């Protein structure tokens with residue numbers, strides 16, 4: 532399967548990983564922070580380290596429903612074959628009690644272990660005699676089933692580092708320390724511009740030659756996933772004045788401008804010339820298929836003082852690849868997140884296909900695990916306008932430039948899941 536277009540080798544394309552590194556390098560975190568209640572902080576990025584104010588657990592507490600006892604008393608009771616008297620009952624939420632000598636405590640998971648007890652025995656390993664005394668089966672070691680005060684975290688330790696994205700487990704960790712509010716980076720405002728005279732928004736009937744604007748729908752969803760505020764400037768016609776006006780509005784109101792389409796080489800493609808006039812270009816053209824005409828530059832006097840602009844290709848899958856592989860690490864950098872290395876591991880191809888000339892190809896594939904080890908198969912048509920395969924794919928099989936795919940050979944597989952958080 533291929534996209535049906537003749538292969539054109541474009542000179543001067545930037546290597547994909549070099550382009551990614553340059554975007555990461557250029558991403559200056561937005562200044563400032565705000566305090567948010569935990570309930571509204573999911574997905575946001577911590578602006579400062581968060582330190583533990585308390586030990587966790589707060590007291591020695593038990594990990595099983597059972598009996599807390601003193602090992603010396605147990606040894607004594609076994610020698611006399613009389614069992615331990617049940618001296619107290621300790622539910623979760625009780626205070627820290629003292630265990631009376633010679634007795635044991637009925638205790639429940641999470642309850643504070645009484646002072647004087649040095650082990651907890653699960654109830655399944657005990658037997659009560661007619662007098663209600665507790666007999667223990669098997670060996671018991673000191674400290675068994677006791678979760679020690681501070682064994683997870685000590686007061687003063689760092690819980691989470693600045694730059695951490697607050698996933699649900701991180702939110703739970705903060706809550707477990709009694710923290711109700713956190714300092715987070717401000718939301719990034721991203722201006723979105725869809726260029727193309729052929730574009731119409733979904734919901735209205737399609738005329739001849741018209742194309743529904745799927746890129747804006749996709750990018751709005753992707754930006755929302757990243758907790759960005761989206762300033763959608765809508766569809767802009769393929770003229771220099773229209774694009775110029777949209778760029779001027781965008782540059783004054785956003786931390787980043789993303790436009791799609793019009794970034795290739797035809798005379799209807801105005802992104803590059805307008806960008807050159809209103810700012811500058813850091814690079815244009817990346818050796819990747821799909822995604823080649825990716826552009827990165829700025830609107831304003833120079834890269835330092837200007838508003839960064841990312842020009843994604845119009846072809847929908849090229850746009851998605853440009854976002855996932857290049858724009859996303861830039862957005863993370865502006866949000867103050869630490870750059871995450873790209874994850875890929877070798878997976879065998881279950882198909883053969885000619886390689887792309889002069890650029891890496893990112894094939895949209897699904898993994899078949901029925902043989903025990905994963906084998907990659909094409910997820911569907913690989914044209915850079917074909918969203919079906921992209922919507923089904925488990926990941927990308929990364930084929931080096933000018934390399935044919937032979938069934939049974941391994942290539943780097945990049946799971947799409949890594950682009951979702």
Ligand SMILES: Nc1nc2c(c(=O)[nH]1)N[C@H]1C(S)=C(S)[C@@H](COP(=O)(O)OP(=O)(O)OC[C@H]3O[C@@H](n4cnc5c(N)ncnc54)[C@H](O)[C@@H]3O)O[C@H]1N2
Pocket residue numbers: 539541725726727729730742743744745746747791792793794795796797800821822823824843844845846847849915916
């Ligand atoms: N002579 C050459 N032609 C092309 C080259 C080249 O090197 N030499 N590169 C090709 C590659 S690769 C790509 S990718 C496309 C990208 O071109 P543009 O970024 O300029 O995009 P457009 O020409 O505006 O549109 C391309 C295609 O995508 C559709 N499109 C555009 N915007 C949207 C949108 N918002 N939602 C859905 N679909 C969209 C548009 O209708 C076109 O079909 O250029 C090749 N050409």
Ligand code: MOO
Pocket residue numbers: 819820821822823824844846849915916
């Ligand atoms: O083929 Mo173009 O590389 O981006 O879709």
